[in-house]
Amino acid sequence: MSLDAPAAPAEPSRRRGPVDPRLWHYSRSARGYLLLTVALSLVTAGTVIVSALMIGTVLAGVITDPDARTPAAWGTELAVLAAAVAVRTVSTWAHARFAHRSASRVIGELRGEVLAAAGELPPRELDPRRGELATVLTRGIEGLRAYLTGYLPALMLAVTVTPLTLLVILFADRTSAVIIALTLPLVPVFMILIGLLTKGKAAASLTTMTALSAQLLDLLAGLPTLRALGRERGPAARVRALGDAHRHTTMSALRIAFLSAMVLELLATLCVALVAVSIGLRLVFGGMELRGGVIALILAAEVYLPLRMVGAQFHAAEDGMAAAEKAFGVLDDRDPVVAGEGDRAVPDGPIVLRGVGMRARGQWAPRGLDAVLEPGRVTVLTGANGSGKSTALHLILGLAAPDEGEVSVGGVPVRALDAEQWWREVAWLPQHPVLIPGTLRENLELTGPVTTDVDAIDRACTATGFDQVLADLPDGWETRVGVGGLGLSLGQRQRLALTRVLLSDARVVLLDEPTAHLDPATEATVLRSVCGLAARGRTVVMVGHRDTVLRAGDVVVTVEGTDGVDRDSEVQA
């Protein structure tokens, strides 16, 4: 990612109603949690109604009947009230407990699904989405916690407690029911207005956060170079501007959140007050029975409560759903890589590339590539920068599909192979080997268990020259490195990654410029080892430019691209 990459524009969010069905579709725990929330909301609705009925009965009885002013006279009602309060307390506690656990589970499940789906994206599609995915999978998706623990329960209470309590009010006091029925729609109408006002703000906030993280990482990584060039001020100003933009979006969303929560509170309070005044007046002028009035008054507050809660949780939930939308986007677009669609066993035999071509930004790289990669031989792919050598390796691996031609193994197209089996049979050294923060041993074992045979490990280290690196490190294999192998020189990183590949017993070995950062002596040792692999029957494919590498090859294939995509192929595509 370049240092001055512009922030991606905020995508317009597609609204799918208050509950996005994809959440239940992609997360099993979310389905269970939804059912539990509905059940507990019904329990809450039941206890709210029972409590109101009991309080209304006891209160009206105590006030109107002087003979019934002893606890003994209301034993049953008080016991039922105590039971209802106890059940409500337990269900609220259980819900809070399950909510947090389920939220962690749902977030974990989604994270795993999205990571798996991202792993299936072809390298060229994954590259531009890397930054966004990192933000979505870390900070972004955590926002779903507020959605699951606050917004969703409030929503379920709104669709259970609100209509059920309104129904009971209708039987207790019809006038109050009419007042509530007339004022209640004001709350959702008001919420829709707030939704329109804040539309796209959560998505915009996520976009600025993604851009900010990416630029900060770039700036930190490139700081020494920028400082040496006297250019550190430019990117720093850009990061500051992005930070300001993020603060601005967050603050404006928060302002609306606080304002809307306050107005919703006010609205609900006024509506309850309206019901209370009407009941009071009718009680004073003898137009109604006390029991019905008390029940309606108690339940009136409960009718509005879930809607007020929905309003209060709305904004926190929006942030989580904006991140979830991005995550669902990756899952919706899930399209298995080329290898992975089939289930055929990997046969023996050469890897054959027939007229293979791949489009790249209006050009072909490679184009019309023909090659037969035989076991027991080192095939060197060479060619100009950008001609498609690394792409050819991706096509052999089945990480991308060729736009023309076909790659096959022993006569079976890569597309038809069982991907897991194919990848077990291939060892790949990419141009930028993957090294993770941790010890050198953890990095050695990153791509799979390594032999316990110490002599074999020593031999591989000698073959790549990594033994000299280890000899200079007091902690040996337990030496810790940072992100991407930070703490080792480029050549040392390459030697470690090469050692990893040499220890693999895969029958196909793909090496992308394995000696690019090595000194001549180490290069010679590495090339000898590579030829040794072929001598033992492995299929070795090596990308390289230098004469030393070309001389190590039994076959040299020149990879060529073309400037411009011809019209015919555009039309066919």
Ligand SMILES: Nc1ncnc2c1ncn2[C@@H]1O[C@H](COP(=O)(O)OP(=O)(O)OP(=O)(O)O)[C@@H](O)[C@H]1O
């Ligand atoms: N993510 C991407 N999206 C679109 N095009 C890409 C992407 N990555 C690479 N390309 C293009 O694909 C073409 C082939 O790239 P590739 O890395 O295979 O070339 P190469 O021959 O290995 O180059 P080099 O010798 O510099 O390593 C190049 O023209 C490059 O611009």
